Amino acid sequence: MDASSLKHIAFSFTLDQPYLSTFLLALGSISVARVIYQTLTVLLQTFVLPGTNLKRFGAKKGAWAVVTGSTDGIGKEFSFQLAKAGFNVFLVARNKDLLASTAAEIEQKYKVSTATHAIDFSKANVAAYDALGATFTGLDVGVLVNNVGKSHAIPAYFIDTPNDEITDIVTINVNATLRVTYAVLPGMVQRKRGLILNVGSFAGAIPSPMLATYSGTKAFLATFTSALAEEVRKDNITVEHLNTYFVVSKLSKIRKSSALIPQPGPYVRSVLSKIGLACGAGFSGRPDTSTPFWSHALLDYAMTLIGAPSLFISYTHGLHKDIRRRALKKAAREAKAE
Template sequence: MSSFSSDKFVQISQAGVFLLAVVGALTITVKTLSFWKLLFDLYIRPGKSLKKFGAGTGAWAVITGASDGIGKEFAYQLAAAKFNILLISRTASKLQDISNDIESKYQVESKIYAMDFTNGDKKDYENLKEIIERLDVGVLINNVATNHEIPTPFILESDEIIHNIVEVNISGLLRITKIILPRMLSSNRGLIINVGSFSGMIPTPYLSVYSASKAFMSTWSAALGAELKSKGIVVENVNTYFVVSAMSKIRRSSWLIPYPNPYVRSVLSKIGVPGGASYIPYSSNVYPSHAFINWIITNTFSWSFWVKKGLAQQENIRKRALKKREREAAAAKAQ
């Protein structure tokens, strides 16, 4: 009887080892196929042509946060693709300079509208609606956003900054899109690019409100994209890592952190291609270094690991930022 039980135990153990081996082999196979798909997306698979959305036919591209960084670069590259351009941002003088330069370089029309999205001014949105109702809008770039000044625990963050993030990153996003959608629906075509963030994918401590606003953008983009797909309108949440810009406070580029020009070029050349964000509906991540990091995050350690890593990173950034403020305050006092 004892021998029988021992043999049975060995058989069960062997079956368990076999099952684990099968699961392990399947996991490795799935990960390998996922990585090969990523390479196919990044280097072979073509994106949708901008002509599908009205390039060269007199259609307009509307860009928010258009005076600097990624938004400004979208304006130039879409103008080069022969879209007319409506620039929306806070500083009228910057917008006018960009408008004049775009018209001179690319022989397209351009308009500007200066507004501060933090105000949530009803009159601004009414004025924009009047302007947009007269345009054939083919592309909307929802780029405008604001962030915490430095990494800050939620309980210590000012009510003003919390309000501004919600007003700009969520309310402004919804209101602008609601104004423009009727123009796209009337022509049965359109492209909506929402400039998202890795912090919307991984909850980021000390940037909790900004992180949540970008998570909102990701979820909303997926829901809206499903609603509009049959209408000929493409919605993409672009899952962006760091790019050299005033908002990121990064001035030097690297393999992982590009200038806006190559980043935007990659986005516009791969419309409809998920890249590193293939597991999130209606999201994309096609700048190669960002896509590889995105793939590593989603295919290696647990979400808890990445949240803890983000916590340590933001705590370190906060300490350095506070020390910098102290030095600046001491220098100002010495003067």
């Protein structure tokens, strides 16, 4: 059979099968309508709709907000903005002096009560967590922000990563979240009210070569959040995982903000104004995850539309190789200067 007869058969098949072309047209229209619906939802949630009012979690009613890693960066900003919203604030971090000065600043500025507890999450044992848990006794904790986190000093292949760095990252990012949640949750269940925010990272959504341990711990947070959120929904408790791209901070080592890299202030404002809305994470297949900051949201949604995670993994690998090369070069320069 030659090519022209094949073409003829295909043509008459199309004509003879009006249902097929109608079906294909319907399928195409549904796909287009779906993308339009999803895009509008993401845009509406990110730019227009307000999130759940913080009063639902006890703002201005004497409730407390517990924030881990609260003396710097994103955690410090959460502490200030939650105080501004009308929560008493319970600050948790390592450095006693910094805790005291941050608490004093908050009390003076927002006229709320504060409490502090010094703990090194990389070394905390059962007794240390029991002591922390005991300080929550009798407090009406309305909000918990599991913010404390540690990343790698510089990108490195897993086999070249120092053993204690791997241990610290898992201990801080995973154990601290589990243990502090475990201490706070019973009270929330009893009061039938609460908000738990777990600060995650794009490194959890996109497996990140040369930050493998950090990336794995942040992926853990997404899954843990979804499971826990479903368990406690009946108790009127919201558990939300925050998919976060870069933010200016000590941890990110980024000092200059840009459209894609906000200061902690605008980042935290976006989180607290969009509670309960998935924004950019809406159609990513990660229930109870939110990507609230506008440019992070658009990036997350674009990545969902494109699919192809291997593309992003390979891009990230290249990026991290370059960051490592530059970091080593800088360290060598500094060593020489000394």
